[in-house]
Amino acid sequence: MVRSGVLVRLRGGAFVDARTWSRLDEIGRYGLRCRAVLGQAKAPVVLSHVSGLPEWDAPTWGLPLDDVHVTRTDGIRGRRAVGVQQHVGTVRPEDLTTVNGVPVMTPARLALESVTMGNSEAALAVLNDLTHRGLVTGPELRDQYVAMQTWPGIAAAEVLLRLLDPRIESVGESRTFWAIYQQRLPRPVAQYEVKDSSGRVLARLDFAWPELRVWLEFDGRSKYEKYRRPGESIADAVVREKAREDLVRRVTGWRCIRITWADLQDPVRLATIIHRALYPQAA
Known part of the structure; x- marks a missing residue:
């Protein structure tokens, strides 16, 4: 057999x-x-x-x-x-x-x-x-x-x-957090909630440095598959995520960093990207 x-x-x-x-x-x-x-x-x-x-x-x-x-x-x-x-x-x-x-x-x-x-x-x-x-x-x-x-x-x-x-929800987020620690960058807040003036939660951010007005999103394919709505394609989910990012930017005025699995392969380069976003005046 x-x-x-x-x-x-x-x-x-x-x-x-x-x-x-x-x-x-x-x-x-x-x-x-x-x-x-x-x-x-x-x-x-x-x-x-x-x-x-x-x-x-x-x-x-x-x-x-x-x-x-x-x-x-x-x-x-x-x-x-x-x-x-x-x-x-x-x-x-x-x-x-x-x-x-x-x-x-x-x-x-x-x-x-x-x-x-x-x-x-x-x-x-x-x-x-x-x-x-x-x-x-x-x-x-x-x-x-x-x-x-x-x-x-x-x-x-x-x-x-x-x-x-x-609060960290995925392997990708854990690896991102580990890279931030290993490269001696400031510790971010995981799953940071952005709220409107009435206290309603508009979005949750993978990681944020509120005092530096920067947030970071880890983009793995599973993220879009996991949170895809009924009848929604992955492309639709990506467009919705872009609209969410624009909303957060309008409400907070913060800068956004987006990374993928590929970025985690080179922690030193990743640290440089994050450092430049956190401290643009030093770039």
Whole structure:
């Protein structure tokens, strides 16, 4: 059935319908591999680290998806298998839960585990996402950090918890915020509300520097798809977004910076663009 294209082999002894596989993106396929490892485990394990994130619909951008990560709950060290990293460490009862019928670490534990994987930018996106959606709170993350503060690689969490901002809504916004921090630019206000004289909210801005009269919008394709109205094309959404920008400019008199994913590939150049907008007199 694999040779004929009916099934796709996830790993030895685990298969999925080829039509289902074809409809999945990279994260969905990784999630199935993770479930296959769980289904074949001979020891008590739960999905952990990056492997638990798909069950919570959390972002995995920038985190390695080569291996499946599980943690044993019996405290016994096991063998490493091909494509599987089996972790052993202190597991508290409050670290464990079940989502979608799958045993997995809690959002607080997964968020801090993502920090130990070595990519602080990616970990910040995880922390912001989980807090933005109300799956975990800042105090809960700090309590988790205290419980894990002797772990290798966890030290970066101290900085990330200071940068944490539940108002940040997407990976693109988290990466933008990280670039601003890394390039030592002034910290902006996330999701800044522009109001009229009666207090009615006219617009919410991705980031703003009110005292410098500048705001920044991150333009990812998903932004227009997510907020597209019924019957509206992406082109219509773009036109509506331009009208929104003109309204904000008329009401506030501020300058607007628009960036895309491509701009995030060169943080130094991006910092120059933002700096010139913030301090035009110095350009």
